[in-house]
Amino acid sequence: MSMSNDIEAPRPVVKKIQARPQHEGVGAIVRRSIGRLELKYFDPFLALDEFSVSAPAGFPDHPHRGFETVTYMLQGAMTHEDFAGHKGTIKAGDLQWMTAGKGIVHSEMPAIQGTQKGLQLWINLSSEHKMIQPKYQELLGKDVATVAKDGIEVRVIAGESMGIQSPIYTRTPTMYLDFTLKPNAHLQQAIPPTWNSFVYVLEGEGIFGDSKSSPTTAHHLLLLGSGDGLQVWNASSSSLRFIVVGGKPIGEPVVQFGPFVMNTQEEIDQTIEDYEYYKNGFEEAKHWRSEALSGHDF
Template sequence: MSTAAAVEEPRQVARKFLARPQHEGVGAVVRRSIGRFELRYFDPFLVLDEFSVSAPAGFPDHPHRGFETVTYMLEGAVTHEDFEGHRGTIKAGDVQWMTAGRGIVHSEMPAGPGTSRGLQLWVNLSSQNKMIEPGYQEFQSKDIATTTSPDGGVTVRVIAGQAMGARSPVSTRTPTLYLDFTVRARAAAPARQPVPPSWNAFVYVLEGEAWFGAGAAAEKVGAHHLALLGQGGDGVEVWNRSDDRPLRFLLVAGEPIGEPVAQLGPFVMNTEEEIDATVNDFECFVNGFEKARHWKSQAMMALDDVE
């Protein structure tokens, strides 16, 4: 399938935000576009961070419950470990789709010298899935489905869902589309992607400038900007109008859950009562957090030794 996928009514930009750098974790810098004051939630998405971290900074031991985290590395590497004994390193181009479910405590720290940069997306879970057992789907860069249009103008890496005839191996509990598009300079055609009309969708620009629409009505979205796309269209059409710079952007869309959201930091449930119960479970090491009582990551122990 070429980039001329059937998109009869492209969605337009409804709102856009610049994701400014802020400090998060221990010495890490993030650009947060979803989960900020102006955009607390974009059903089913809770947070989108573009993070940059260099050792010894990072995200030491912290808990989660009630949603999934999707970590997509752009450069460098991050070592992940949790209280279930799971440990591994996510390198440039790799994806980790972690289902926190009823509870996980883990750390995410840079592996090796230099700066590690990536994206982390939090995907909400419906009430029936919030207390499932935690689990992981991890894929190396070489295993991510990738395809290029016949004219070479558009390349897409399919993190979740399908695009241009390629399909991701990721299984999503909350139906989700997650695509990494690159449109070369002077590309004759745009990146086109169908999106179910009822789904919420956004674009996050990593490099270059994305153009939505044609002529005087076209809207430009620059690097580190999030563009929320309006409802009503059947897909997305994005142009690169630069003569010398490639455009790289993420297209993410998901089926809204439509349930109440109660959130306290890394805990996301449906009611304040469930949040109170979660805090109690975590503090008392019960109902999914039993192993947190005696667990400390190797990264945290190393930090303790330094101090």
């Protein structure tokens, strides 16, 4: 079984990183692959977390500036609130593409009992977009463009695959594809040659880049080298699920202080001052407290 999307220069796997569990938020566990010592930044990607959280743990009120967050639910549901009055719950298969821009303070907390699982990707913004107004794009699972053919199913979160395109607008040009391959399926996925790209394996095991490579299992991130696309084989007897993410490099200096990402230390210092004194985008934070936080004693 194969997909007709021939690539001339397959991208090799140049680095393999195991995402190990660590504590984040309040009582939550994340497996971080991008944004840790082994891989601090992969332009334009700042962080990738596979999170697992059960109430009362979660990610209570916290700020962001200078980048975008993409939250993609795999299991359960999370409720988001922010200081501008936005509130919503995303369930398994749903996603939220949030542009923090000049500033947002929000909370992300479990909406139901049990374990909530998902992915959160941080995408950098260029200097010209870092101070834009915050914006949201939310897509329900039923509205995510999906196609299945030759043992391959893809959910197109951003970008294009197998002839279908996502309605999501990406200010930093980005592709984000969720693939499931049945046993014996072979995938060829085009990736713009000038973009950086990676794979993150969610379930099963697969062979990536070169047919002679050793299989890669869940919770591993694979950095892809240069080329015009990716080849994947599922030689196992069970399904393989993974995401393919690519983005156009920004090529600008990155200075990060926790949830703030700017281009210079001076801009970071200004951001800290803006947040502490409720100005330049953080005005609403002065008197705001999420409903989720008011119900907990953190």
